Each structure stands twice: as C-alpha cells, then as structure tokens.
Amino acid sequence: MVTMMLITAMAVIASSDATMRATRERCSSFIGTESLSISPSGAVFHKQIHITLPGHRRTLKAYLQRITPDALLTLGADVVRIYRVTPRVRHPMSLAPQAHLSTSTNGYQPLVVVLLSPLAFALVFACWTLFAVLGMELKRTLGFDEFDFALLLATPMLTAALASLPQARLARWIGGRRVMLGCLLLICPFLWWISVAEHYLEFLLAGGGLGLGAGSLAAGLVYVAAWGPRGRIGLALGLYGAGTLGAGLSYWLLPLVSQAYGWRLAPRLYLLLVLLVALLLWLFAEDETGEETKPSSSDDSGSSSSRRRWRRWLAGLMPPTGWQLWRLALYYSFFYGAFVALALWLPSYLAAQYQLTLQQSALWALLFILAGGLGQILGGMLADWRDFRALRWWVSAWVLICLFLLSYPPFSIQIQGVHGEVAFSVSTPLWAFDSLLVLMGLAMGVGKGSLMRLIHRDHGDNMARVGGLALALGGLFAGVLPMVFVLGNEWIGIRSAGFMFLYGALVVCMLVMLWDHASGQS
Known part of the structure; x- marks a missing residue:
C-alpha cells in the first residue's frame, strides 16, 4: 500500500500539464504535429497508432488493429532518436518569485x-x-x-x-x-x-x-x-x-x-x-x-570586484535575518x-x-x-x-x-481499603x-x-x-x-x-x- 501511494503521487506530478506540453513540443519537433496525438495520461503515439481523445466511440478491436509490430518498432526508434537529437532549451520554471532557478x-x-x-x-x-x-x-x-x-x-x-x-x-x-x-x-x-x-x-x-x-x-x-x-x-x-x-x-x-x-x-x-x-x-x-557567481568582464581587472564577490559569497553563508x-x-x-x-x-x-x-x-x-x-x-x-x-x-x-x-x-498505586491495602x-x-x-x-x-x-x-x-x-x-x-x-x-x-x-x-x-x-x- 505504501509503495502504491508513492507511485501514484509520483505519476500525478509527472503527468502535469506542463510535462504534457513539454512532451508534445519535443516530439512534434521531430515527428511533426500532424502525426502526433497525446492522450490525457500523457502517452505519445506515432501516426500508425493514432488514438483520438475520449468522446469518440471506438471499439477495442479497432484500437488493436492499429497496433502492428512495425508500428511498435517505429515508435521505439522514434523515442530513442527524439531523446538523442532534441535540443534542450532552458527556460524559467515559474514567473513567480518562488523559483529563480x-x-x-x-x-x-x-x-x-x-x-x-x-x-x-x-x-x-x-x-x-x-x-x-x-x-x-x-x-x-x-x-x-x-x-x-x-x-x-x-x-x-x-x-x-x-x-x-x-x-x-x-x-x-x-x-x-x-x-x-x-x-x-x-x-x-x-x-x-x-x-x-x-x-x-x-x-x-x-x-x-x-x-x-x-x-x-x-x-x-x-x-x-x-x-x-x-x-x-x-x-x-x-x-x-x-x-x-x-x-x-x-x-x-x-x-x-x-x-x-x-x-x-x-x-x-x-x-x-x-x-x-x-x-x-x-x-x-x-x-x-x-x-551567476562570476563577475562581469568589465570588473575582472579590478581587485575591488574580487573583494565584492567574496563579500557577496560570505554574506550568502550568513543566516537570514x-x-x-x-x-x-x-x-x-x-x-x-x-x-x-x-x-x-x-x-x-x-x-x-x-x-x-x-x-x-x-x-x-x-x-x-x-x-x-x-x-x-x-x-x-x-x-x-x-x-x-x-x-x-x-x-x-x-x-x-x-x-x-x-x-x-x-x-504502582497502593490504596488503603476497607479490608486492607489494595x-x-x-x-x-x-x-x-x-x-x-x-x-x-x-x-x-x-x-x-x-x-x-x-x-x-x-x-x-x-x-x-x-x-x-x-x-x-x-x-x-x-x-x-x-x-x-x-x-x-x-x-x-x-x-x-x-x-x-x-x-x-x-x-x-x-x-x-x-x-x-x-x-x-x-
């Protein structure tokens, strides 16, 4: 039960909207947007295994007919290639002051x-x-x-x-x-x-x-x-x-x-x-x-910049007030x-x-x-x-x-009773x-x-x-x-x-x- 609770909580975090959007962008940059569909659980499917969103009635047999061995091999190759070739762009996680990293x-x-x-x-x-x-x-x-x-x-x-x-x-x-x-x-x-x-x-x-x-x-x-x-x-x-x-x-x-x-x-x-x-x-x-811990290039030559940097480092080690x-x-x-x-x-x-x-x-x-x-x-x-x-x-x-x-x-408690100590x-x-x-x-x-x-x-x-x-x-x-x-x-x-x-x-x-x-x- 403990393990299932941990896995469920981790899955909830990993399947957030931000994660789904990031996955869509990363996959569409390689496969193309016309052949990509993302289900509510965040799963990615190639065009041979294209599954529509809930609301359209499809039988289980129709889904299984779309999943062929060739399609599965293609999907696996695409996933490996996406991971290797996709550029990793850095962006702020949040616009709020909670996360400056x-x-x-x-x-x-x-x-x-x-x-x-x-x-x-x-x-x-x-x-x-x-x-x-x-x-x-x-x-x-x-x-x-x-x-x-x-x-x-x-x-x-x-x-x-x-x-x-x-x-x-x-x-x-x-x-x-x-x-x-x-x-x-x-x-x-x-x-x-x-x-x-x-x-x-x-x-x-x-x-x-x-x-x-x-x-x-x-x-x-x-x-x-x-x-x-x-x-x-x-x-x-x-x-x-x-x-x-x-x-x-x-x-x-x-x-x-x-x-x-x-x-x-x-x-x-x-x-x-x-x-x-x-x-x-x-x-x-x-x-x-x-x-950023290094001083700017304009301040590299001065000893005062080094002293300011060390003062900033030491100030960061002091407890907050x-x-x-x-x-x-x-x-x-x-x-x-x-x-x-x-x-x-x-x-x-x-x-x-x-x-x-x-x-x-x-x-x-x-x-x-x-x-x-x-x-x-x-x-x-x-x-x-x-x-x-x-x-x-x-x-x-x-x-x-x-x-x-x-x-x-x-x-222990000892009480003096009617007929003696209890x-x-x-x-x-x-x-x-x-x-x-x-x-x-x-x-x-x-x-x-x-x-x-x-x-x-x-x-x-x-x-x-x-x-x-x-x-x-x-x-x-x-x-x-x-x-x-x-x-x-x-x-x-x-x-x-x-x-x-x-x-x-x-x-x-x-x-x-x-x-x-x-x-x-x-």
Whole structure:
C-alpha cells in the first residue's frame, strides 16, 4: 500500500500539464504535429497508432488493429532518436518569485527529480541511522556506556547542522544536482571506515563524516523547488522529505545482515547502494541553472570586484535575518529534530523498556518511521490547498497529547481499603505504546510537509538560506536530544524522561505561536 501511494503521487506530478506540453513540443519537433496525438495520461503515439481523445466511440478491436509490430518498432526508434537529437532549451520554471532557478523543458525531468532525489536522501538518512541499530552491537563489543552511545548517535546530526546552510547556499550557486552528487561521494570513504574501525574514536569521527551528507537534503530542497511543478510543489517537497523512510531500510535490513554475515558488512552494502544512486543521478538528472557567481568582464581587472564577490559569497553563508524567517525555522526544527532524534533513539529504548531483541525493537520502531514518511506526503498535499497557519494548531495539539501519554512511566498505586491495602500497577503495553508513536509520527510528518510548503510559498526566492536555516536548527535539535534523553534517564531515573522533555519543548513552541498570533492581531 505504501509503495502504491508513492507511485501514484509520483505519476500525478509527472503527468502535469506542463510535462504534457513539454512532451508534445519535443516530439512534434521531430515527428511533426500532424502525426502526433497525446492522450490525457500523457502517452505519445506515432501516426500508425493514432488514438483520438475520449468522446469518440471506438471499439477495442479497432484500437488493436492499429497496433502492428512495425508500428511498435517505429515508435521505439522514434523515442530513442527524439531523446538523442532534441535540443534542450532552458527556460524559467515559474514567473513567480518562488523559483529563480531555470530548468529545461524535458518532460521526463520532473519524474526523474521526484524519483531520484528522495532516493538519494533516503540513503543518506539510512547511513545516519547505522549506529541506531549497529550501536547496540557496538555497545556489547566495545563496552562503552549510554552517554557514549548517545554521543555516537548525535555526531552525524551535529555535523549535518553545521553543514546544512553552507551546502544549501552552494547548491544555489552551482546547482543542486552537483551538490547532491558531491555529498553522496563524500560519505563513501566514511562508510568504508566504519566497516574497518576498531576504536570508539574512529567510529565517532566516521559518524561525523556521515553528517556531511546533509547537503543532499539541503541541495535537494533547492533542486526540487526548481524542477517541481508549480501547482503541486507541496506534494513534490513532501515526497522528497519522505526520504526519512531510509531509516526504515536500516531497521529492516541491518538486523538481518548483522545476524547472517556480521555487522561489518552492513556499511559496505550501503556503500554500494550510495554509489549506484550517484551513478543514476549523474546519468539521468540534469543541472538547473544556478546563480551567476562570476563577475562581469568589465570588473575582472579590478581587485575591488574580487573583494565584492567574496563579500557577496560570505554574506550568502550568513543566516537570514527577520523574525518571520526564524519563526518558521523554529517550528520546523521541532518537528524535524524530534522526529529524527526519536528515529535514532527508539530501537534502544524499546529494547530496554520491553526486553526486546535487536530485530524486534527495530521492526516496532519501523512503524513510527513509515507513519512519519506518509504524513510528510500528506502534509505537502494539504498545504497545496490549505494554509498551514490554520493547520499548525491541530498538528501541535495532536503531538502534544501523544507526548503527554508517552511520558507516563509504569507506576504502582497502593490504596488503603476497607479490608486492607489494595495495590495495582499501571503500564502501557507494547501495542498501545507503538500505536501512540504511529499517531505522533503521522502528525509530525504532516507538520514537516506543510511547513516546508509554507517556506517555499513565502520565501521561494530565498529557499537556499531559509531552508538551510531550518535544516540547521533541526539538525542541531536532533543532535542534542539523544544526550538530553540519556542525561534525563541518569538524573531522573525514568526512561520516558525524553518524552517529557519533548513535551516541554513543544509547549514552548506553542507559546511562541500564541504570542505571535496575538501580536499579529494587535
């Protein structure tokens, strides 16, 4: 069902009117307009297989008589020749200030972007969650404590927080595809290092290197914003953000690989997958036109032009100013950071709280990841036709209720009754606990998807800086949370202290929203 929903959403984006027009122009330039017909689904037919639009009654037999083997061979040859000889003209994707990048008219590119960009981010996110599953094996092998384990989980996210804004700006300069390719290739040596590391410091440094892959998410936002269809940009961004489903790959695959072949094979398997996706991006994806970064020829000879250019570059790396931008980034940082931190922390929490094996805890945590990915797609779709400002209160209240219930630890009550003391204990069963996690993950996904659509709508011309800031704050929050969870367990002595902290953080965010709403009305 999940796969069918993803395929359906991708087909809706790829079959937009803009894609059909681009396909008609590309094909008619070679075949000729008199022999071309495009059906509502966007399929292209040669004159031997000419099918009229709906409204004319034709029998199935008449259609089949038109489809001959020679016609099919001719159609295949034409498609290959069209792809090879058609010039690729660049034009602005939108006249609105949401997209200053330019993209080509190739009709297949939106589908390529929708397919490969989330796949690249999903693999990077799967690499970030390597330690969430393998860390339990490493704890037994290397013998480090809970705080060392939390620091190992947090290191990729902290590095990602530092790299998000510069890499997002770099994607604006040289193109999102190039930055995504560079980030995928950059994490490959660190994946190999993890497979041969022996000491805790080596794992820590290699985990920090994996965080440099955050540019794939930051650059992907710029890339999808440039290529995505204007009417369904929320859905496109939601599909891209659903790359967090890559954590589900780790939860499902790594326990099996570790049990069958040993945990050291898992990073090498991910290395092969990353190289494969990088090859697909290099072969099929195209560069969008980035910002012009070179000075004009009249200014080349002066040193002042070089200083101005470097000042402009450095200014682009600075976080944006303005309370409205920081407010949106703050909202997004909670949903993104809390979701990622829980994705890293849940396998070990479930294993300790409910005495589960590694494979069992990973599979129960997988449901939370799936709900978050589907929620992000749903949030992007909703934000295409409804303002998130009205939706955010419902989403926040939903998450707040779930966190309140998840914060309650198992407890016992002893009551003095008529015939003596009456004692009973209360604890949340595993199925109920995971049901709350699924509901909360769905709401967090809706919040992330709709917020990213809102950022694109209001600040599409500055998507690199605003989106990079949101990802940087979210990565910082996600990196701090695992250590806060462990410290809360040590100081308070309750495993659910992490949910208590998230509950308090969300209350602060809702108070900020309330204050902003009141000040806006006044």
